[in-house]
Amino acid sequence: MALVGPHPAVADVRRAVREAVADLDPGDLVLAACSGGADSLALAAALGFVAPRAGLRSGLVTVDHQLQEGSEERAERVAGMAAGLGLGLAEVCTVTVGTAGGPEAAAREARYAALAETADRIGARAVLLGHTRDDQAETVLLGLARGSGPRSLSGMAAVSGRYRRPFLELPRRTTEDACRALALSPWDDPHNEDPRYTRVRVRRRILPVLVDELGPGIPEALARTARLAREDADALDQWADSAYQDCALSDIDGRLSLAVTALEGLPDAVRRRVLRRAAIAAGAPSGALSATHVLAVDRLVTHWRGQKAVDLPGGLSAVRRYGTLILAISPIA
Template sequence: MARRALGPALLAVVQAVDAALTPADARLLVACSGGADSLALAAAARHVAARRGLPCAAAVVDHGLQAGSDAVAARTAAVLAGLGLADVVVLRVAVPAAGGPEAAARDARYAALRAAAAGDPPATVLLGHTRDDQAETVLLGLARGSGTRSLAGMAVRGAGLLRPLLEVPRATTEQVCVELGLQPWSDPHNVDPRFARVRVRHRVLPVLEDALGPGVAQALARTARLARDDADLLDALAAEADPGLGAPTCDALAALPAALRGRVLRRWLAREGAGDVGADHVRAVEALVLAWRGQRGVDLPGGTVARSGGRLLWQAVGRG
C-alpha cells in the first residue's frame, strides 16, 4: 500500500505504530482478536513492517470460553491473511477456573503470546489497546483506590509487549475497518454487564461525557501518562532507598517520605514472599514503624510481620 492510498484513519494508526517502534524491534507479532482495534493494528503494522523491512506475523488467541470460538479464530486468521500477513498462527489456550475470568484469560493469553514471540531475536508483541481502553483502566484503578501506579494505567511498552495505540481513540480503529471494508468481530463479553470494564465503558464514561463534556477519555489517558511518569520516578527512588536483603530497621523506614516508605515496604514484602499486598496491609505495617506501642504483628497474605529489636521481621505461614 502506498502512502497516498491510505485512508485518513489508517494513516493515523500507521503513524502511531511507526512512532512507537524502535531499532530494538527486529520482529513484530500482532495479537489479534478479530475486533476493530486489533484488525486496525494488524493492517497498520503490516504496512509499517513492509516499509521498514521487518518480519511481521500475527497471532489469534482462542480462549475456548465461548461456543464457536474456534470458528471465530479461523475467520480472523483468514482476514489477517487477506490483509497481507503471510505468517498467521492460532493459539489455543486453557483458561484456569481459579481467579477472576478476565484476569485468568489475560494471563493465559499473554503467556501464549510471549511463547509464540520467542526466538532470536524475539518478536515484539503488539497489542491493540486504545485511548478509550486506557481511560477505562484509569477509572477502574481510581475505583480501587490503589494509588499512583494504578492510575498510571497500561504502559506503552514493557515485558516484550508494545501498545502503540494508547493515544488513538477507538473511533479511529473502527473507521479503519470501514475504510478497508472489514467486518470486525464483536466479542459478546464486551457488552456483558457482569464485567466491571463493560459497565465503565457503557455506563460510567457516557455519563461523565454527558455531565462534563467531550474529552473525558482523552483527559483520563493524559492523567495516566502523568501518573506513570511520577510512579516510575518514585519506584526508582524507592529502589535506591531499599536496604536490600535482611530485616529493615524501623528508624531508617521512619525517616523516609511516606511515598517512598510504602514502596520500600512493598519491595521488602514481595522479597519475603507475601501474597497480594494491598494499601491497607501496607498501612498496618507502617503502624509498626510509626506508631509502635508494643502491638502484636500484622497478618498478611502468606505470613505475619512483627517488630522486634527495632526491626521488622517476616514469618511465613507454617514456619515456627
C-alpha cells in the first residue's frame, strides 16, 4: 500500500518553516506570532510540527490591540490553541494603540513593540511572522504609491533581526488550503475588509484590477520585484557605508562635517544615501527626514550658488562652508 503524505499545502508551509529555522541551534526557542487568521494559524501549526523534529522549543504569541469588542476573549482563544498545535507555550500581549502615523502604522508599532518585549523576556531566538507573497505584493504597491525609492519597493525582508517571514514565497491561498486540510478554523478580522485602511483598498480593489487586466502572475511579479530591489538597495547601502567613511571629516560637539570634493565624485544614489546617513547621525529623526530634505542638502553639493543653510527635521541645519558640508543642531556660525 502506498504511503499517503500530507496535503500539498501543508507540506509547503512545513517546508517553508523548516527552511526558515534551519540555522538555529537545538534548544533555541522560536515563537509564532499568531492573530488567528489563516496565514498565522498555518504558520503556528507548521512550527508546532517542525520544532520538535528540529530539537527546537516553540511557542505562540498573540497580540490584543483592544480595537474591537471581544478582542480579549479572542486573544485568549488563540492562545488556547497552542497546545493543540504542538506548541510548548503561549503568551497574550495586550497593547494600547496610539495615533501617531495613522491607525495602521500605530497598530503595527504597538504590535512589534509587544513582540520584541515578549521575545526578550522569555528568551526567544526568533519570531516567525505569517506574511505571504500577496502581502509582499501589496507592500510593493504601497511603496510605489509613496514614491520613496528602491528601499521602499524592496518590501519586507525574509529575515530582519529576530523576525523571520517563512511564507514570502507562498501565495495566501496556500495558507488557506493548509488550514482547511488541517481542519483549522481561522478568524476573519473585520479590519481586513474595512476600506478605511489603505492596505485593504490595495488588497480588495487595486490588486484585483491589476490581476484582471494584466494576468494572474502579478502578485508573484511584484514579490520578485521586491527581492531584486532589496538586493540592489542592499548593495547601494554597502557602497554608501564605505563612502561615508571616506567623506566624513569630523563629528565633534554635535557638528558633523563632510568633504564636498569626496561627495561630488559619487553617483547620485550613493551620495544621497551618504547625506541621509549623515543627517541622521547629526540628529535628524529618520522618520521625519524625507527625500525632499535630502535633495535640498544634495543641492548644496551639486548646485552650489552660495545659498543659505538648509533646515532639516529635529532642529538640524546643513550649510556649505569652504568646501565642507556641515550639519549641526545648534546654529552654524
